[in-house]
Amino acid sequence: MMYKIIEKYSLAPQIEYARIKAPMISKNAEPGQFLIVVACEKSERIPLTIADFDREEESVSIVFQKMGKGTHKIADFKAGDSFHAVLGPQGNPTEIEGEKHIVMIGGGIGVAPVYPIARKFHENGVHVTSIIGYRGKDFLFWDDKLKAVSDEMIITTNDGSVGHKGFVTDVLKQMIEDKKPIDRVIAIGPPIMMKAVADVTRPHGIATTVSLNSLMVCGMGMCGACRVTVGGETKFTCMDGPEFDAHKVDFEELMQRLGMYKSEEKDMLDEYQGEDNE
Amino acid sequence: MSDRFKAIHMKEQPAEERKKNFLEVPCGYTEEEAVLEANRCLQCKNAPCIEGCPVSIDIRSFIGHIQKREFDKAVNKIYEADILPCVTGRVCPQESQCQAKCVLNNKGDAVSIGSLERYVADRDLERRREALKGEPVKISGKTKVAVIGSGPAGIACAADLGKYGYDVTIFEAFHKAGGVLVYGIPEFRLPKDIVDVEIRSLVQTGVKLVTNVLTGRSFTIDELMAEGYKAVFVGSGAGLPQFMKLPGENLNNVYSANEFLTRVNLMKAHRYPEYDTPVKYGKNCAVIGGGNVALDVARTALRLGSENVYLIYRRTQEEMPARLEEVRHALEEGIQLLALTNPVAYHGDEAGFLQKIECVKMELGEPDESGRRRPVLVEGSNFFIEADVCVVSIGSTPNPLIAMTSPLIETTKWGTIKVDEKGMTTMPGVFAGGDIVTGAATVITAMGAGRTAAASMHEYLQNKKD
Numbered sequence: 001m002m003y004k005i006i007e008k009y010s011l012a013p014q015i016e017y018a019r020i021k022a023p024m025i026s027k028n029a030e031p032g033q034f035l036i037v038v039a040c041e042k043s044e045r046i047p048l049t050i051a052d053f054d055r056e057e058e059s060v061s062i063v064f065q066k067m068g069k070g071t072h073k074i075a076d077f078k079a080g081d082s083f084h085a086v087l088g089p090q091g092n093p094t095e096i097e098g099e100k101h102i103v104m105i106g107g108g109i110g111v112a113p114v115y116p117i118a119r120k121f122h123e124n125g126v127h128v129t130s131i132i133g134y135r136g137k138d139f140l141f142w143d144d145k146l147k148a149v150s151d152e153m154i155i156t157t158n159d160g161s162v163g164h165k166g167f168v169t170d171v172l173k174q175m176i177e178d179k180k181p182i183d184r185v186i187a188i189g190p191p192i193m194m195k196a197v198a199d200v201t202r203p204h205g206i207a208t209t210v211s212l213n214s215l216m217v218c219g220m221g222m223c224g225a226c227r228v229t230v231g232g233e234t235k236f237t238c239m240d241g242p243e244f245d246a247h248k249v250d251f252e253e254l255m256q257r258l259g260m261y262k263s264e265e266k267d268m269l270d271e272y273q274g275e276d277n278e
Numbered sequence: 279m280s281d282r283f284k285a286i287h288m289k290e291q292p293a294e295e296r297k298k299n300f301l302e303v304p305c306g307y308t309e310e311e312a313v314l315e316a317n318r319c320l321q322c323k324n325a326p327c328i329e330g331c332p333v334s335i336d337i338r339s340f341i342g343h344i345q346k347r348e349f350d351k352a353v354n355k356i357y358e359a360d361i362l363p364c365v366t367g368r369v370c371p372q373e374s375q376c377q378a379k380c381v382l383n384n385k386g387d388a389v390s391i392g393s394l395e396r397y398v399a400d401r402d403l404e405r406r407r408e409a410l411k412g413e414p415v416k417i418s419g420k421t422k423v424a425v426i427g428s429g430p431a432g433i434a435c436a437a438d439l440g441k442y443g444y445d446v447t448i449f450e451a452f453h454k455a456g457g458v459l460v461y462g463i464p465e466f467r468l469p470k471d472i473v474d475v476e477i478r479s480l481v482q483t484g485v486k487l488v489t490n491v492l493t494g495r496s497f498t499i500d501e502l503m504a505e506g507y508k509a510v511f512v513g514s515g516a517g518l519p520q521f522m523k524l525p526g527e528n529l530n531n532v533y534s535a536n537e538f539l540t541r542v543n544l545m546k547a548h549r550y551p552e553y554d555t556p557v558k559y560g561k562n563c564a565v566i567g568g569g570n571v572a573l574d575v576a577r578t579a580l581r582l583g584s585e586n587v588y589l590i591y592r593r594t595q596e597e598m599p600a601r602l603e604e605v606r607h608a609l610e611e612g613i614q615l616l617a618l619t620n621p622v623a624y625h626g627d628e629a630g631f632l633q634k635i636e637c638v639k640m641e642l643g644e645p646d647e648s649g650r651r652r653p654v655l656v657e658g659s660n661f662f663i664e665a666d667v668c669v670v671s672i673g674s675t676p677n678p679l680i681a682m683t684s685p686l687i688e689t690t691k692w693g694t695i696k697v698d699e700k701g702m703t704t705m706p707g708v709f710a711g712g713d714i715v716t717g718a719a720t721v722i723t724a725m726g727a728g729r730t731a732a733a734s735m736h737e738y739l740q741n742k743k744d
Contacts, residue, residue, distance in 0.1 A: 024496055033495075038453055042553045044545070045453075069554055085453035087490045217545070217555075220451050220492050221677050223537035224519045227528055234521060234528060239679070253528055256630030260530040264556040271551060 003037075003083035006059060011141035012134075014066045015109060016075045017051075023058035025088045031116035032094030032211065034242055035062065036219035038085040039073045046070045047216040047226075049113035049188070049242070050089060060088070063112030063142075069268040090219050091242045094209075099126055099183035103175065104150070105168050105197055106132040107189020108139070113211060114188050115146050122149040129175070129182075130154070133168040133193070137161035169196045182206050187246065191255050198246035208246035212237050215257060229253050283386025286315045288393050293610040297580050300465040300548060303607055304393075309347075312397040316344035319389045322381055327391060330379035333726040335359040337376055337391055344394060353398040361437050362430065362725060364403065364472045367396030369463060370722050371601045403475060410478050417484035419443040421739060424507040426493045426680070429457020430721045431513030431712030433476065434728030435735075436485045439511075442736045447486040447507075449496075454544060455487055457515055458721070461544040462536070464574050466581070467604075470543075494679035499687070499708060508742070509707045509735045512687075512695060513728055516713035517677025521670055522566075526624030531558045531632045535571045535671035542578055557582065560667030564588045564635055566621055567671035568598040573605065575669045576613045587613050588663060592620040592640050592653040618642070618653065622660065624668065634662045673718050684708070692717060701731035702738070709735055 007019040025035065034049045052061040066075045074083075094117045102121050106114035111132050122128050130150040134140050136159045147153045154171045155163030164171060168189075175182065184207040187197040194210040201208045214226035214237040226237035231248035235241065288304040288311075290296075296303055307315065325338040336355050343352035356363045370376075372392035380388035421444050425436045428450040439446045454460050456473045481487055493499065499510055519534035521527050538557065541547040545555035559582035565575045568591035580587045589608070591598060594617045598605055609615065616637075623636040639659035642651035676693040686705035688696045694717055695710040697703055703710050711727030713719055 024491060028495070028497060042546070044554045085490050087451065087453070087492060088496070090492060090495050217537055217540055218452070221518050221679065222515070222674075223540050224521070224534040225537045227521075229528060234523070236518070239518075239677075253630070257528065257530060259629065260558075260631075261556055264550075268551060268554060268556075 003086040005077055005079050005081050005083070008077060008079045008081075011063065012139045015063065015139070015141060016066065016071075017061065017063050018074065018077065019059050019061045020083065020086060021058060022060050022086055022088075025060050025086065026053045026055050026058045029053040029060055029089040030093030031120045032113070032243055033089035033091045034219075035060065035086055035088035036090065036216065037062070037074065037083055039070055039077070040084050043073060043084065044070045045085075045217055045219065046074075047090075047213070047219055047238070049211065049213075050116065051112035052116055060086075063109065065109045068265040069272040072269065072272055087219055090238060092240075094120065094186070094243060096121060096124055096126065097184070101127045101129070101181040101183050103172065103182050103185045104128060104130045104146075105172065105185060105187040105189070105193075106130070106146070107168060107187075107193040108134060110187075110189030110193070110211075111142050111146065114186070115142055115149070117186060118146060119149040122151075127151050129180075131156065131168045131171045133157070133189070134162070135159070167196070168193065169200050172197065172200050176200070176204055176206070184209065185246075186210075186243075191251055191258065194246060194249075195251035198249070198251070202247050209243050210246040210249060211242045212244060212249070212254060213242075213258075214254065215260060228257075281386075282318050283382060285318070285387035285390050286311050287390070293607075293612070296466070297577075297611040300581055302466055302469055306400055307393060307397040312344055312394060313347060315390050316341045316394055318382065319345070320381060326379040326381065327376040327389075330376040331359075332375065332720070332722045333359045333729070335376075335395075340398065341389065341391070341394060344398065349398050349401050353402045356395060356398065360722070360725065361434060362476055362721070363395050363399035365430070365459060365468060365476065366722050366725070367392050367399050368468050369720075371720065373602050375722075403472070406475055406479055410475070410482055412482070414482050415484040417443075417445050419445045421445060422447070422507045423735065423739075424449060424502050424510045425513065426510065427451075427457055427513040427515055427712070427714075428455035428477070428487065429459065429513060429515050429712065429724065431724040431728035431731075432457065432511065433480060434725040435511045435513060435711065435732045436728075437480055437483070438729055438732035439735065440480075440483050440485045442732070444739075445486075446484075447488060448480075449491045449493055450487065450489045451492040452544065453489050455489060461540045462571070462574070464539065464543055464578050466577065467574065492679070494683040499680065499684045499705070503707065509709065509739055511728070511731050511735065512680055512703070512708065512710040512714055513712040513724070514677060514680055514714045516674040516718045518675045519670070520673050520675055522621065522672065524621060524623055526626060526632075527670070529624050529626040529632045530630050531560065531667045532624055533558075533667070533669045535565075535567070535575050535669055536674065538575055538669045539571070539578065542582070548578075548582055558667050559584045560665065562586045562588070562663075562665045563667045563669070564590055564663055564665040565669045565671055566590050567673075568593065568600060569671065569673070570600045570604055571673075572671035573600045573608050573613075575671050577604075577608055577611060579667070579669070580611055580613065584667070588616050588665065589613050590616045590619050590621060590635075590637065590663070592618065593642065593650065594618060597650045616663070620653070620655070621668075625662075632666055632668055634664050635668055636660055636662055676714055676717070680714075700734035700737075701727065702734060707738065
């Protein structure tokens with residue numbers, strides 16, 4: 001089986017887009033699910049949330065940040081190159097649970113998986129407010145796509161170069177203060193942002209869902225690398241998630257576990273970039 | 279002169295050497311050794327050894343052929359019942375199966391049936407490698423059948439279905455086929471080039487193999503049936519790793535056996551950084567459990583470079599369910615058995631990395647349902663073991679995904695899939711076998727279940743036609 005890249009480009013500094021021909025995956029893919037990709041024979045298995053899919057074109061899209069060797073390698077792929085393996089769709093899709101007003105929050109790379117979920121709610125007549133945060137105006141991507149499927153959209157940047165200066169949580173707090181109707185918040189982004197969102201909504205009892213980016217190996221429930229504590233119980237992100245009740249997630253543990261291979265990740269990246277320069 | 283009552287053992291890599299490499303431990307017989315060992319066999323008329331074999335290999339006949347140096351006949355005799363003798367000759371717990379029934383046990387050592395099986399199977403590998411150079415067979419069968427999982431159960435089932443003339447497709451979730459033979463059993467017990475020959479031979483016979491598809495997510499069994507597959511075999515394996523729900527179990531560097539072994543065996547972490555996937559083995563690595571998997575983990579950690587590897591087991595060495603040979607090999611290599619010990623909590627540093635394991639001492643009490651004496655906690659015996667990596671190897675529970683997404687497939691209270699005596703699930707046309715039905719068991723029983731199911735599927739499909 002080939003997993004050929006049919007389109008590939010950079011969206012923003014360190015942020016890349018790839019569309020992959022994968023008929024067996026696109027057929028059943030739903031917003032909220034993820035893929036496991038293996039760049040080359042000797043590469044790691046990397047979990048990436050599905051950023052989009054097209055059943056007619058039989059393709060799935062990923063958006064990823066260049067972090068370690070694996071993602072740098074994929075970033076160096078060009079249209080026409082193939083992945084060694086792509087498994088998916090994995091994880092539970094996002095379900096609409098009778099909401100009338102949904103708030104979608106995306107932070108940085110998290111804007112990508114937010115997009116198909118927002119679209120699903122929008123297509124089903126739910127009022128969608130999107131709050132998306134970036135580091136600065138150079139880092140913007142997919143704000144236009146997201147705007148097309150949102151009833152309202154607010155951009156925040158750390159430096160104020162575009163939209164509101166500050167964090168997504170500032171806007172969320174204001175919405176709550178203004179007594180805007182919110183049936184559920186779905187937040188995807190760096191763990192620290194998802195934790196901050198959970199802390200904002202918790203005292204108000206607003207249902208909040210986060211999509212976790214745990215370390216993963218198998219992606220099919222047999223290894224437990226992705227385990228996370230939710231409501232005092234150990235859950236597997238690949239099987240039970242990736243979406244969980246934000247108010248019950250142990251974010252400290254999640255962040256701790258994400259740091260497990262920090263030194264290996266750095267060594268491998270140095271080595272990979274060293275090779276590049278030779 | 280050889281002694282009829284003394285077994286000829288395969289030569290082994292010395293413990294001091296082998297603990298630094300991933301090469302196989304026993305080196306196999308020479309032809310002379312094999313014939314000498316075969317000549318110890320009394321060729322008993324009632325052949326009790328065959329009763330001890332879960333797939334009833336005609337052991338007496340194949341050993342008889344070795345006695346006459348008819349090695350091709352010997353291996354073909356095994357193939358009648360077992361298509362993976364290279365594998366089972368290495369990983370079967372012969373001492374509790376065929377060899378346990380050998381009459382020579384009364385006077386001395388049983389015939390080394392496993393070593394003889396391995397000898398003739400390995401001897402046939404060259405011919406099989408050569409055969410792989412030919413064109414794959416095109417299957418003419420029009421009836422499509424699906425096999426889910428490419429472990430021992432799936433391989434055996436697919437091979438038989440192919441022989442019956444079906445158009446067989448195996449669906450594997452990982453990017454490499456072989457199931458537990460690839461991700462679970464380490465190289466030093468089962469070289470991966472052997473598994474590679476097995477898989478390629480199967481594909482050579484016309485069986486189709488599709489990797490990277492997870493049944494229940496990529497598609498459901500209902501969808502497979504709708505796409506024209508007339509029968510399905512589910513051999514998806516044991517699944518979810520068990521943990522003990524202890525404080526600190528999610529600290530960094532606490533692994534499940536499945537994760538630790540998958541990182542090494544499938545992802546080749548022992549060849550990091552040539553391969554990208556890392557694994558932590560630590561200066562002091564503790565392994566919880568006493569089965570084959572726990573020993574595989576412990577011996578892998580040692581080979582990766584751990585200075586001290588502790589095997590923490592709540593009963594005594596006598597009750598360990600692992601193969602005797604593996605226990606002996608492990609102890610020779612310097613694995614430190616901490617028997618009658620059980621973990622109660624994991625303690626970490628500020629960054630969340632494991633530092634030490636809090637354990638308690640156990641003592642053996644009254645026998646439990648399994649007939650083994652139940653380990654009982656010794657109050658106030660808490661103590662600490664310094665360990666920077668821990669691997670929990672206490673078994674697994676069935677992966678619920680297939681049953682969850684196929685409402686007609688019923689499961690037992692343990693989560694295993696219910697089947698009738700023919701291996702059919704509660705969903706017509708869907709069969710199952712191996713660990714998903716029995717819970718974690720052995721390669722040979724899974725293989726046997728795959729073959730039983732293949733025969734039943736054939737019968738089912740024939741009856742359907744009439």
